[in-house]
Amino acid sequence: MKILESSRVTGGNEMLELSPRLAEMKHNIREGKHHRFRDADTPDLVTECDAEHLSWNQRASRLSRRMCELERVIIEPDERIVFTRTIRKVPPLYSESALRALTVGRTFHELGPISNICADWGMILSEGLLARKQTALSTRERMHSDAAAVEFLDCAIETIDAVLTLAARYATAARKCGREDVAVILDQVPGFPARTFHEALQFLRICHSVLWLSGHYHCGLGRLDQYLWPYLRDDIEAGRLDYPAAGELLAEFFISLNKDSDLYPGIQQGDNGQSLMLGGVRRDGTDGVNPLTALVLRVACAVALIDPKINLRVSHDTDIELLTLAARLTRLGLGFPQFSNDDVVIPGLVAAGYEIEDARDYSVAACWEFIIPGRGMEVVNIGAASMPSAVDLAIREGLAAGESFEGILDRVQFHLVEQVKRLAERSRKLFLPPAPYYSVLMDGCLENGCDLSAGLKYNNFGIHGAASASAADALAALKEFVYDKESVEPMRLLRALEDNFANDEELRLRLREKAPKVGNNDDRADQWLVTLFEMFAEACRAAGENGRGGGYRPGSGSAMYYVWLATGHEGMQEPVVGATADGRKSGEFFSSSLAPSPDVLVQGPLSVLQGFGKIDYKRICNGGPLTLELSDGLFRGKDSLRKVGLFIRAFVESGCQQMQLNTLNVETLRDAQRHPERHKNLVVRVWGWSGYFCELDEVYQNQIIGRHVYGL
């Protein structure tokens, strides 16, 4: 990055505070006052579509249209960016039996509709929906003899018209109630290109909301500071807007993203994928950090809600001032920003076959997986390989057979390959339903007359290698005691694993306390972490083509698997793992994403960075963060923010790929368990997302309280 004056990096150094108007708006949304508007009817789509014998494509566009039609117009007097959802539920497109009949032999990803990708918002804002419609019409003319293309394009156009009609109804209503300011903006967008920052935000608000209304979820916001900056820059240069006024608009937009968190599907409330990416380089490799980068961070500090989830791209020459500003947001304890290391991610994507310009343009999916906005129809989380399961099976079989350590490693490899193969086989049956509206927002669908669900430039699937540190610890303990020191008889360990250490607490303590552990920059443990990911990457490579012209990208996240692998869950194919060779008893949680195992003593965060920095991330490009909890006590003292900024720099230097820093105070969390009513707004990072602590199931609450906390 070039040397930047501080004001250019941060857009001014003063911290923002919510205006009374926005403070009130935030309060009302947290209180759910807008829920009273949720009285619009859910359309009965099945009856209508069955009667008209509509195809899936047509049903999908009909859904977008009906939802847009039935949405009641709500313009609150204090709003400058409008759209309030009034339909609670998104209806199904088919009856259950019809759906089953249509998809025999196929599987859906999660809930079915396309999710967890990111639109090309920059393209949409600069073209406008009418230009998109024109594109669709020209393609339709060119491909008029291709019935499938014509049907797709007609459906896409239907959704465009639906959004335009919705916007027009809002404009009319705004005029009627004397809100010419709102009406004028809606006359321009989303039909025509946005001309100002305000128009761009309003454009984004409507088009993003219609994605949710169309049944999509985990709808990403992409590189917001890149695609919105031209509008803000022009406004500033023309004297239409200053930074505080821009911050006010941006804050309102951010608050609006929190209106419907309770309606969004997810494992827990908050897991909704409204993530955005800041910073990094432009497609041509030049520095993309701009004043909006900093403004977003400052506004997110002022808004302090769970959405949007902020990600920041950093590299070896990211300005320390920007890192310090990011640390300010870290201090709030919302669990973001999440940091990704351009120096590692971009080469990893290139190695996985992404064009360099696209690799430089990466953003994140809902949690942490790296995706290219507008250019990917990737399913980044088709499942997780259970590293503890592969290792545990190998150890039990190997011990029983009296095998060498190398023999056990071969078995680990075998089991990982088998797991990935099973996931891959299942994924080849994956059925992605048509998504005409989402197609409008992506690159090439309208141009090629082809629905998004048929694929885009990038079509990979992602598989995570879950609970890697626990699995590595098990191998390390086995090697140390059974093979190197030969102080534990193979059969003794096997018996102890089988009866959950019921009769051998002495052995359990030795495995737990005396064996090398990941987190201490100790090669005796870390080498197995590295090996496991090498094996896993190899297994993904060997799984071959995914049936959609893509491959399988290995990652290092664990989402909810740190709980599921230990306790079982209907959504999981892999078996529950019982007691393990690292001295972990059955039922105890595993390590989450990239973090040391729970309850093991570690030297500290620098050793953790160094240990996890040994992984060859060039082969693990699906993402999955190193997760570190900081004590809020670390933030006392005058230079503390800058020092956390320096820690982010150390993260980059360590060669790690992605990092979540979560600030917490264990006492506060315990108090929130006892007195939830006093901590309604307490936000914590859960895995790839942040949620309200008191709205989480207790099992997740306890896992958070039990994490390693640094800087006490």
Next chain:
Amino acid sequence: MLTGTIFDVREFTVHDGPGIRTTVFMKGCGLRCSWCHNPEGLSPFPQVMKGSAGERLVGQTFTSRELATRLNQQARLLKIAEGGVTFSGGEPLMQSAFVAEVIDQLNELHVTLDSCGNAAAEEFMRVASRCDLVLLDLKLADPQEHLRWTGCDNRLILHNLGLLAATDIPFIIRVPLIPAVTDTDQNLLGIARVLAALPRHPCVELLPYNQGARAKYAACGMEWRPGFDENIPYRVNLEPFKEFELEASLA
């Protein structure tokens, strides 16, 4: 090769010198400050602490090479984070030869000494001369008061302070604010007077008093008898330092 006894090596410390640091807590201290927050650092010998999480042996023996190797492993990250290594305690000067030997084996790392200065001049300078920064505690200006609250007068400390001020080694004076003990106008004025008389004026940092040592004393099998009222809020008065044109701030 010398060995040393250490009660903690803590990573990512942010209060003991510039940037991000790894702080080595050396076991053993000659003072017995009634407010001491690291009672496990007082005895020079390994000991067992019994806390709510069970028993733990505190006090590990390292050779100078072992410790230097561990610290050098982090040199790259510490340098990029504008930090380095800090020797604290306990009182690192009680193991000055060991500390000096470790420093000599460090790979161009920024080294800070965090000390109360209560050591023979030779031991003090042996370590200080190898450091890039010295954080010197000055708790009480009056020798009698010093004796009363720390079990030791401040003769050596003031002597070493004079020696340090005569070198060009950067140093900062740190004053813990103990309610009604060290935070009095009289004491702060006394300290300011001492500092003003030095050949070069150091910066002064006042360290806020934090409650919460009690549990650690119990874990060490010791009784927490601070001898002052913890619940009185500490006072922050920078005026005495301003009077003598000394730069002072609350840390």
